[in-house]
Amino acid sequence: MKASFISRLLSLTAFAISSNLSYGLPLSERDVRLFEERYINSLDYSLGNDTVKLVGYKNIKIPAEELDDLNDHYNNHPEVWKNLPNYFYDQGSGTLRAYFPVDGALVEHDGQYHEANSLGELELTKVNGDSSVLGRRQTESITGVEGNIIKDGIIYLEKAAKPHAQYGKVLVYDFGDKIVLDHDHGSHTKRDGKKSCMNNHGGPNCSDKFNIHNNKCKKRHDICMDYNGWFSNCKKNGSTWRNFPGSDCDKALGRAIIEHTYPINIVFGLRDMPKNIPIPAPLQQALVECFRAIARLVRPELRRELVLVGGAASIAHNSVYYTEDVDVVAPMNVLLDIWVGLEAGTPDFRMEPDGTICFNARQGFTVQIDLIQIGDGPIDRIYNVEPFFEGSVASVSDLLRLRAMSFVDRGMFGDDVDFQWLLSEVARGGQILPELDNEERAYIAEAGGSLLGKADRLVLLGVLSEEDAMVVFNKM
Known part of the structure; x- marks a missing residue:
């Protein structure tokens, strides 16, 4: 504090x-x-x-081949650049x-x-x-x-x-980053495969959709007017720095900021937490599909030892909050089965040069997977699990305990949402958390003291054992 x-x-x-x-x-x-x-x-x-x-x-x-031209103009016309709006x-x-x-x-x-x-x-x-x-x-x-x-x-x-x-x-x-393209028609894709910004407007270009028409170059309605900027010679595939600044597309930038964001990448790991917005059904399906695909890499008799935790585990318990965070924990022998399957080139999985494991879901999402060994690092133990498709999912009481730890350690956006939702689910189900150790009590007390009002603090104490509740009450 x-x-x-x-x-x-x-x-x-x-x-x-x-x-x-x-x-x-x-x-x-x-x-x-x-x-x-x-x-x-x-x-x-x-x-x-x-x-x-x-x-x-x-x-x-700016592309490297344009820098000399840009720097010459910048150095020779400082008054022009100083007054660019x-x-x-x-x-x-x-x-x-x-x-x-x-x-x-x-x-x-x-x-x-x-x-x-x-x-x-x-x-x-x-x-x-x-x-x-x-x-x-x-x-x-x-x-x-x-x-x-x-x-x-x-x-x-x-x-x-x-x-x-x-x-x-x-x-x-x-x-x-804003990617300035060299496309000749609105239906063309970007260099990295993404659709033209004209698709964002339902077909018309920025000039027509937002009624932005400067008189620098001849009007076109079939392509993006991203080349009629202040320094342009009106050649469509000309210099980026000459064409784009001041163009119709540039002036539409603030109105259509969404068109310039990258398509969603689902990241599985400890970085991204649930957010207080609804999770779209295709994303929810992609998360489940990825977990099931991982489980099928494990020998059938060991699959229940693969446990889903984190934000996607809350989704498995019917949370409606958006999450990009899915972790799986398992003992070493289960993780070794997964590695063997990955090394064998199982379809839809790939290994990035930095060692990151990715899964290509049918819903169009690229999923990054985080494998955690139980007892190593942030997750020492899981008290209770429930069957979830081929594998298992941690209980809401376990998830509440783990979320308190992640909130205190990182305090990332969305930890609070998940903690409060998990508390309501534990209380609604009449569950009592297993006996906590001193470190876990401290985490629960700090999270509860930071996130909950007086009434909800009483709810938190009500889902703890008598001894744990006394310790947590004195710490909050």
């Missing part, structure tokens, strides 16, 4: 004197901060200065940053979604949460692309974007 207080104090101090601090930063970082402050001040906001505002940027990596050039890395208000962003606040207006403004004076941008609503103009998760009219980002900088009430987000 002390560290958290100090962190907040330092953050508030930094916001109060950000302009002075910027001069103590390295040159490139100082220049970025000065640019971001200037860009934010240039926006004609409609709400008051006491409301939260969201600004984002995309990184455009929303572009910052990092000459050291050869990367352009395109800034924009995050139009239509969805941010969670007190359990509800709040939608930013066209200038990225929220009608909130603060955000109770981690301020992550989760996605945006599906509209007639923004329909999403193949690989996006779309549920109940919401297009979710592959990974919720967290702010990396703050200026007073303005939060700044890095939305990753």
